Amino acid sequence: MPFAMGAYVVTFEDYERFCDDTKLGKPEDLRWGRARRPVINVSWEDARAYCAWLGEQSGRNYRLPSETEWEYACRAGRR
DSSP: OOOOOOSSSSSSHHHHHHHHHTTTOOOOOOOOTTSBOOOSSHHHHHHHHHHHHHHHHSOOOOOOOOHHHHEEEEOOOOO
């Protein structure tokens, strides 16, 4: 079945909008920096909640990729 994946990482800036809207605590950056840097220290449950929230905001369906989908995407579609 076809699927699509985001071409860009979710940044702290992106994720913090979700945290502010849902009153979820913001993840630690371990003094690495925030803003446009990729978000780190997000649990699997919080990542799923972010996908659900993003879907509510956009009217589209989002989910985390399966392990197989992730591996396929990492190989740029090569089997």
